Structure formats: structure tokens, C-alpha cells
Amino acid sequence: MIYDNSLRPSTLFGLVLLVLALTAAVTWLGALLDPDTLSFDPAGLIVLGLALGCAVLSLLVVLHIRWVRVTMSVLLHLSIVALALALCGVASEEEALGLKVFAVALFVGGAGLCAVGILVLHGRAMKADFAEEGISPAGAAQRRPRTRRVAIGILAVLLLVLAYSAWRVVPLLVAKPTITVDYLAEANRLSKPADYDPNLNAAPHYEKLFAGFVPLPQELEEQWKMWPGDLSAEHLDALAAWAPENEEILGSLAAAAGCPYWWREYVSADGALSSIELPGLDTARRCVWGLLLLAKYHAYEGDAHKALSLLMQVHCLGEHWTLRGTLIEQLTGLAVCGLNYAAVRAVLDDGKPDVEVLRRTLTFFRSRLDKIAVPRFMAVEELYGYDSIQRSFTDDGNGDGRLIPARLYETKKGRASLYTQPISYLDALWVSLNHPGRSETQSLFAEYFDCVADLARQSPWPLYAATTSYEEELQEMLEGNYYLRDGFTAIAQCIRLGWRGKADAHATVIVLGVLTYKAQKGRWPQSLEELVEEGLLVRVPMDPYSDGPPVYRVTGEGFTLYSAGEDFLDDGGESGEWDQFGADRVFWPVVQ
Numbered sequence: 001m002i003y004d005n006s007l008r009p010s011t012l013f014g015l016v017l018l019v020l021a022l023t024a025a026v027t028w029l030g031a032l033l034d035p036d037t038l039s040f041d042p043a044g045l046i047v048l049g050l051a052l053g054c055a056v057l058s059l060l061v062v063l064h065i066r067w068v069r070v071t072m073s074v075l076l077h078l079s080i081v082a083l084a085l086a087l088c089g090v091a092s093e094e095e096a097l098g099l100k101v102f103a104v105a106l107f108v109g110g111a112g113l114c115a116v117g118i119l120v121l122h123g124r125a126m127k128a129d130f131a132e133e134g135i136s137p138a139g140a141a142q143r144r145p146r147t148r149r150v151a152i153g154i155l156a157v158l159l160l161v162l163a164y165s166a167w168r169v170v171p172l173l174v175a176k177p178t179i180t181v182d183y184l185a186e187a188n189r190l191s192k193p194a195d196y197d198p199n200l201n202a203a204p205h206y207e208k209l210f211a212g213f214v215p216l217p218q219e220l221e222e223q224w225k226m227w228p229g230d231l232s233a234e235h236l237d238a239l240a241a242w243a244p245e246n247e248e249i250l251g252s253l254a255a256a257a258g259c260p261y262w263w264r265e266y267v268s269a270d271g272a273l274s275s276i277e278l279p280g281l282d283t284a285r286r287c288v289w290g291l292l293l294l295a296k297y298h299a300y301e302g303d304a305h306k307a308l309s310l311l312m313q314v315h316c317l318g319e320h321w322t323l324r325g326t327l328i329e330q331l332t333g334l335a336v337c338g339l340n341y342a343a344v345r346a347v348l349d350d351g352k353p354d355v356e357v358l359r360r361t362l363t364f365f366r367s368r369l370d371k372i373a374v375p376r377f378m379a380v381e382e383l384y385g386y387d388s389i390q391r392s393f394t395d396d397g398n399g400d401g402r403l404i405p406a407r408l409y410e411t412k413k414g415r416a417s418l419y420t421q422p423i424s425y426l427d428a429l430w431v432s433l434n435h436p437g438r439s440e441t442q443s444l445f446a447e448y449f450d451c452v453a454d455l456a457r458q459s460p461w462p463l464y465a466a467t468t469s470y471e472e473e474l475q476e477m478l479e480g481n482y483y484l485r486d487g488f489t490a491i492a493q494c495i496r497l498g499w500r501g502k503a504d505a506h507a508t509v510i511v512l513g514v515l516t517y518k519a520q521k522g523r524w525p526q527s528l529e530e531l532v533e534e535g536l537l538v539r540v541p542m543d544p545y546s547d548g549p550p551v552y553r554v555t556g557e558g559f560t561l562y563s564a565g566e567d568f569l570d571d572g573g574e575s576g577e578w579d580q581f582g583a584d585r586v587f588w589p590v591v592q
Contacts, residue, residue, distance in 0.1 A: 009120070013120065013121075017055075017057050021052075021055040073118055076115075076117045077118065080110075083114075175406070177390060177404060179271070180390070186383055187383050190383070191266070196263065200259050201263055202257075202259035202261065203262050203264045206256050213249055216286070223293070224293040227300070243294055246294065250313075253310075253317070261320065262324070272387060273380075273383060278329070292343045295307045295314070298310065299347040304352065308353060308360075308361045311347065315336075318340060319372065322334055326380055327491075330374045330376060334374045334501045337504075338500070338501055358515055362512040362536065365505070365509050365512060369505055373498070375491070375495060381449075382449050393438035401438035403441075409428035435483065436481055441483060455470060459542070461544060461546060503544050503545070503550070510550065510587075511588050517536060545565055545585075546570065551570060551573070558589065560589065561586070562586040562587060562588075
């Protein structure tokens with residue numbers, strides 16, 4: 001039979017191999033694009049190897065390389081053996097029956113296809129084709145040069161692409177960070193208070209408090225923000241039964257409040273600052289909820305003095321946290337202080353404390369105003385940035401290196417961010433190929449750290465007046481560096497939370513000052529300046545969200561105090577959340 005005008009068996013077999021190569025390649029690329037699927041695990045590498053192997057074998061078959069037929073036959077025999085071993089492995093495990101049936105079906109189908117391939121390779125037509133017995137001498141002479149030129153050209157292009165990819169990509173795919181600096185040990189050294197004295201450390205007292213505190217009963221867990229008088233009779237009975245259970249352990253809170261600092265050594269499972277463990281955080285949060293409701297219960301029972309004393313101690317807990325080194329600890333402390341301010345105002349609204357209690361409470365919170373300065377960009381936070389770079393870039397020994405795609409992918413996959421979306425491994429690889437090096441990233445981070453501390457001292461109003469924001473300022477500074485822009489522009493939200501906390505703290509002190517003035521003078525002050533003149537305020541604070549102080553207005557029933565909020569507009573005291581458009585952040589009267 002002559003094959004000059006028909007599809008030769010070897011060509012047909014090469015096309016089948018090409019289809020298999022394309023199928024495996026598409027499967028592997030699909031996994032590469034999926035952020036939840038690994039492409040460089042053992043299964044992914046097998047699929048990639050199958051794609052490349054079939055592509056090369058397809059080319060060699062088309063070139064009629066004689067040893068390829070025998071080689072493919074051996075490979076197909078080995079494939080049947082591998083499928084049999086895999087079937088035995090699945091059968092020996094305690095797997096579901098459905099999985100075992102699927103494994104048997106996969107073995108039968110795969111082994112059958114391999115057997116068909118073996119029969120075809122050893123068939124008379126395939127042997128004759130490889131021996132070129134069915135082609136006329138003229139046809140063979142005409143076909144060989146053209147086929148070989150095309151094949152050699154394709155092979156050359158493939159080799160060039162593979163060589164370039166190997167030179168650019170493979171080092172990144174197998175790269176691992178080199179840990180040369182123990183930033184965790186350095187962070188512990190720098191965060192430890194100077195002249196550290198264990199007797200002045202609040203940590204043991206807090207540990208005792210959190211371990212011994214009886215949490216709120218389940219029926220009160222969702223009620224801790226409420227004023228006790230607004231609870232149902234059943235909830236109020238549960239609160240009355242629970243409250244005495246923690247009287248004894250409150251001595252630990254008082255002891256901790258008298259300590260100047262709260263320090264404990266940072267511990268990380270892998271040595272990274274990003275993996276610092278914060279044990280007992282959930283227990284501490286539930287403890288704070290209980291303490292706030294307990295304080296309000298004391299006020300509800302008529303003991304405003306005891307309530308406000310307890311809230312001052314809770315404020316010290318939050319204050320201790322804000323003085324810690326990491327941002328998450330600082331923000332936790334800021335959140336505790338914010339909840340505490342709301343509880344203080346609730347007690348002032350319903351507890352009706354006398355003038356002496358008001359003076360003492362005002363003096364305490366006024367002295368704390370400058371201590372609530374979150375975020376504090378301290379040495380530990382700077383070390384966090386350098387440690388992150390160390391663990392995400394290679395080290396060439398000369399202070400430079402490349403961004404590691406595997407590290408970027410592990411950091412980003414499945415992560416919900418305010419500013420970016422999770423990425424696939426292919427995205428991470430592309431970013432790494434085009435990303436600035438380690439040295440440039442470190443230099444930019446140093447500039448960023450110096451700048452962000454200055455930016456945090458600017459209140460939101462001047463930025464709003466200049467038609468910009470914290471996010472825009474940081475994104476502009478970090479433009480062109482994906483790693484820093486993605487990981488560190490979230491600091492903008494931390495700055496926002498810090499300014500909310502400052503506004504809340506100043507508002508609470510103003511409320512205390514106004515109520516103290518009323519208790520002393522028998523009338524409401526007509527302006528905040530009168531509080532300064534009376535010595536109740538050091539100065540009239542500015543509203544971070546306007547070009548003036550918080551809005552203070554005497555009303556028929558008392559007074560109102562509010563901030564313009566993050567829409568930067570005075571909406572007449574319409575109460576709402578910080579970032580709610582068309583509303584203000586109202587501190588007084590208390591909105592339950």
C-alpha cells in the first residue's frame with residue numbers, strides 16, 4: 001500500500017500524542033490559573049511532565065526516529081504497571097466503596113488505552129511506516145527534507161522557549177528564602193521595657209484575670225452592649241446571678257492597672273514575626289465584654305462610683321495593649337478603649353454620679369489622652385517589614401534578590417483584602433518576574449516607614465481638603481512595588497481607626513467636663529471655651545473631621561456633642577456610624 005496521498009499511521013499516532021499533550025497542558029494551565037489549586041505539587045508536576053513528554057514524542061514520531069516506537073512501547077508497558085500499583089494502593093486503604101470502583105474503572109480504561117497503543121505500535125502497518133516501506137523513493141526524497149526542516153524549526157523554537165523559561169522561571173519556582181537575621185529575637189529585645197522589673201509587669205495579673213474570670217452566661221453574650229435597664233426580666237435575673245461570681249478575681253485587674261507596662265515575650269511557631277502567637281485573645285475579649293456589662297450593672301444598681309472605678313481599670317487594660325509593639329495588639333487595645341468610652345458615657349447618662357466622682361473620673365481620662373496614640377510605628381513594626389521581605393525574597397549574597405512566587409502565592413491565596421483580590425500561582429509568577437528586587441524593595445520600605453509615621457500624625461481633615469486620602473498617599477508612594485503596595489497600604493485603615501479613637505477619647509473627656517461644670521455651676525456651659533477657663537479642659541480639641549472643634553450645642557433638655565464624621569459634613573447631629581454618609585458621629589446624648 002502506498003501512503004503518498006493519505007494520512008500515514010505514524011502521523012496519526014503523532015496527532016493523538018499531540019492531542020494528549022494539549023489536553024494535559026490545558027489541564028495544568030487551568031490549575032495554574034485557579035488560586036485554590038496547586039500546580040507544582042506532585043500531581044501537577046506529573047500532568048506537566050505528561051504534556052511535555054507527549055509533545056516531544058509527537059515530534060519524534062513525525063520525524064520517524066526508529067527507536068521511538070520501541071521506547072513508547074516500553075513506556076506504555078510501564079504505565080500499565082504503574083496503574084496496577086496505584087489500584088493496589090487504593091484497594092489496600094480503608095476507602096469508600098465508590099472510590100474503589102472508580103479506581104478500578106480508571107485502571108481498566110487507562111490500561112486498555114495503553115494496550116491499544118502497544119498493539120498499534122507493534123502492528124505491521126506501523127512497522128512498515130517507520131521502515132518507510134510504503135513510500136515510493138521519489139515521495140520519500142521529496143517528503144524528508146521538508147518534514148525535517150519544519151520539525152527541526154519547531155524543535156529549535158521549543159528549545160529556545162524552554163531555555164529562556166528555564167533561565168527566568170525555574171530559579172524562581174524552586175527558590176527559597178534565606179533566613180539570616182533573627183528579627184523575632186530582635187523584636188523581643190526592643191519591646192522589653194528598659195530596666196525591666198517583673199514586679200512592675202501587668203502580664204501575670206492579666207493572665208490570672210483571664211484564667212479566673214467567669215464569662216457571661218450564654219443568654220447574655222449578645223446583650224453586653226445594652227444598658228441593664230433595657231434587658232428583659234429573664235436576662236436581668238441572669239445578670240444579677242452572674243455578677244457576684246467575679247468580685248474576687250477583680251483584684252487581679254486592679255493590680256494590673258497599677259503596673260506601668262504589660263510585657264511578655266513574643267513566640268512564633270516558624271520564627272516569623274508575621275506568625276506571632278497571641279494566646280488567649282478570645283478569652284480576653286470575652287472578659288472585657290463581661291467587665292463592661294458588670295460596670296454598667298453596678299451603675300444600674302446605684303453605685304456609679306464603683307462602676308466608673310471599674311471602667312478606669314478596664315481602660316488601663318486597653319491602654320496597656322496600645323503600648324505594645326505590633327499593630328494588631330495596638331488595634332486590640334484601641335478597640336477595648338473605644339468600647340470602654342461608650343460604657344463610660346452610658347454610665348454618665350444613666351448612673352448620675354456625684355461631683356466628686358465626676359472630678360476624679362475626668363482627671364483620670366484627661367491624663368490618658370496623649371497615651372492613646374494608635375498606630376504607633378515602633379521598632380517592632382519596622383522589623384516586621386524587614387522580616388517579611390527576608391522571607392519573601394531570595395538572597396544573592398550581595399544584598400539583593402528576587403521575589404519568590406511561592407511565598408507571594410501562599411500569602412495571597414484565598415485572602416480577603418480591602419484593596420486587592422486573591423491571586424493565582426500564574427499571577428504570582430508573573431508579578432515575581434517583573435517585580436523590583438530585594439534591595440530596591442528594602443530601600444522603598446525604609447522611606448515608607450519614615451513617611452507613614454508623619455502621615456499618621458495628619459488628621460483626616462487636611463487630606464480631605466487637599467482632595468486626597470491616606471490610601472491615595474500610600475498607594476502613590478508604593479506605586480510600582482506590588483509586594484509593598486499590596487501588603488502595607490492597609491496601614492491607611494489603621495490610621496483611620498486611630499483617629500476615630502482619638503476623637504472618641506476627646507469627646508468622652510468633653511462630656512465629663514460638661515457634666516462636672518453643670519454639677520459645680522448648676523448650669524450648662526455655653527461653649528467649650530468655658531471648660532478651659534474653668535480648668536476642666538487643657539484646651540479645646542479639634543474635630544479630626546472638620547476645620548473646627550467638635551460641635552457642642554446646649555439644648556432644651558441638656559446638650560449635644562458630635563463629630564462631623566468621615567463624610568466631613570455637619571449633618572445637624574443626625575446620628576450614624578463613622579463612615580456613614582449623611583450622618584454625624586454623635587457622642588451625646590447617648591444612643592442606646
